[in-house]
Amino acid sequence: MSKQTVIKPLNAISEKGLNLFTEDYLIDENADQPDAVILRSFNMHEMDLPASLRAIGRAGAGVNNIPLDVCTDKGIPVFNTPGANANAVKELVITSLIASSRQMFDGVAWAKTLIGKGDEVPKLVETGKKQFVGKEIQGKTLGVIGLGAIGARVANDALELGMDVIGYDPFISVDMAWKLSRSVKRVHNIDELFKEVDYISIHVPLIPETKGLLNKAAFEKMKDNVYILNFSRGGLVDDDDITVALEEGTVGKYITDFPNAKTLDMKNTISIPHLGASSEESEENCAMMAAEELMAYLETGNIRNSVNFPDAALPYQGHPRVTAFHQNVPKMVSKITSEVSDVNLNIVDMTNRSYKDHAYTIIDLEGEIAESDFNALVKRLEAIEGMVTTRVIK
Template sequence: MVKVLISDKMSPRAEQIFKERGVDVDYKPGMTPDELKACIGQYDGLAIRSATKATAEIIAAADNLKVVGRAGIGTDNIDKAAATAKGIVVMNTPYGNAITTAEHAITLMMAVARQIPAANASTHAGKWEKSRFMGVEVMGKTLGLIGAGNIGSGVAERAIGLKMKVVAYDPYLSPERAQDIGAEKVELDELFARADFISLHTPMTDSTRGIINKDAFAKMKDGVRVINCARGGLVVEADLLDALNSGKCAGAALDVFEVEPAKENALFGREDVICTPHLGASTTEAQVNVAVQIAEQISDYLLDGAVTNALNMPSVSAEDAPKLAPYMKLAEQLGSFAGQVTQSGISSVVIEYEGHAAELNTKPITAVILQGLLSPMLEGVNMVSAPLIAKERDIDVTEVKHDRPTEYQTLVSLTVTSEAQTRTVKGTLFAGKDPRIVDIKGISMDAKLGKHMLFLTNQDKPGFIGGLGTVLGNAGINVATFNLGRAEEGGEALALIEIDQAVDDNVLDELRALPQVMRAQALRF
């Protein structure tokens, strides 16, 4: 009999489902890391919420663990790299608490507009300060959404019901999808300039960390109000404090913080700041939904081998897995490359298979390409949810199999059309197992992708390589592989460079300042 540990507080329905399915289950919330490490080796599955930290140390001690299931969206508390290296599937439940979090954001917006917590405390204290608490109406005001996925679109729907104007910034939001949810798609600076209320619903990525900062506040209206039910690090708390002190920001409502649990914070104790302890998903309905979903998913995997909402494993049968495995890796790299270099809303995706690739069951490969394409800006995307997310965002996905001669034994081409441009990237398998990028925008290459990469577009003129090497050398950055390609002599050229460590913004700025360089971007795989 397989055995599962529930190590966080969870609806009793989860334990009941495991037992009904014939799974031996222990319910032990509140264990210390040492206690979890001591016992984790006896379990096949681990069901958690946000309190348990499935660190590399815990995973190293999990000799029998096959799956970690997060009842919720965020998986920051799981070391996914360590789990993947040990063959442990990581699952989540990406849709179970979207409504609850959207409702919490609207609740906080209304509360900060009318100073409800401060007025409540004053009245309980026996005061009657009616003239002190002068709020603002939300009707007719502009709500700026940063992120318009499942939760953000739910907030938009409810705000429109309150007769608000909704503008949204989301690089993956198509104009058609924006129209469907009743929002106007805008660039970030325009959102800052127009919004009376700003609500964040975006994952924590390198591009969104600190998105609300000193510079952002300078672009906002006087008296703006900020609501954050997403991730604490999206808002630079010191800059928010300065904006509140100056009057630039009239109020803030925070459900998440840079450091959690937040026992001390400079924002605490202020009447113009509402704070809740990460309650976005804390309703009876949401707790039951995510508990039921994760118990069913873990049971399905342990008992039948079915994989649902996995973040680090594609849904493929045991029979197809060996021959599809190298294609899955190629697909993830193609999609991730295209996703990282695409900076505007995607309208269509065309995936073409030639040679041996055209003879395979390509649906899981296509799903992994979409997963890689959408993951840079969307949290919790997996190969199961990626096609649905693409459909919801009105991204037209076309899969084509070609029965024609090709210079490669197998070839997968990905063409992404965004608001800014159309870009094609092609890949093959070297020796049938090692992924290679062989064409970008019609320029031939032969690039193996490593963990840290630099992608540069430059003019094919003398001095580029020397200048590049000088910048990297001065920064102490070692080059592992160097791949160049050009359209024609003296024309546009591309460079894909594997480096041994990540580069910071200062190095990128130096590269962009080189006279031949038109674009320089750090990529991570």
């Protein structure tokens, strides 16, 4: 890169992440025309995307705060950091699993009411503790919905604590399948999980297909007094339906990391103020991973962990490189290579990967290439019907 590339943080980002950017980059939180932004929870839906913007790095897994459709239409890849905060969330899930079973949250809140009781406190504790008799998790069955970076860790650790574990994930990746203990019983129908478990921990993204996944119909298939832990997204559980299930005792307790006005008023609900990924280590890991993804894309065009572009990479050997983001339609690759040939340039290496309605092509070219030849090629590529954006990396 011949000039400094401007990175604009939209939230407070860990210094360990920002410090990874080399002297080729300028970190400027006041930039009007940044080349890339890095953020955590900032709401980009209300932001006018600058014309200069080439990439977005989300230091975390969820991207509900980013207008993905707009970014895709403009050819802007959005990166997230799956797995970087997985240990932090897993630890809080396991903590909440045990603490809620032993009625610790309620007990601690009750103990606070004894302030000012003086010497009576020890006696009051001994008589009052009876209302907080809990249950042990050993020998109970945990159902884990979603066996990704977090869900697999939750499942494995629950096994170590003596629980039986049933997992459901029709889209489990090969990598996660290798990491998942063989002792986890996998089912291919979520209803099988519902009818067998004492606890449910949900770890899937919030998309139209999963909104309200745990609803009246699901609760009716579960054991009475099931405990539900939601450390993924609030919308995965239907608030109105679980309110009724809690009142009727179908659901014994609901532990959510996403409080709202309804959950705060629900019976037998523990509302945690979105602390799942709130650890120093998690914030550092996410920031570092997002910075690395942004630099890889800006410097080489390689893509890893984008939520709206396909993963695509070629080893960068210093050859002049052209990237193209385009509609995933027949003959597009042949049209691109034909334009390269028509300006008398040779292809050294290339790759093409698709994701939904779009595809991404990386082409390495041979030899030194004059600026005029590059400009001619870019104009030809941009004229192809279905082309969204092109980039030249040299």
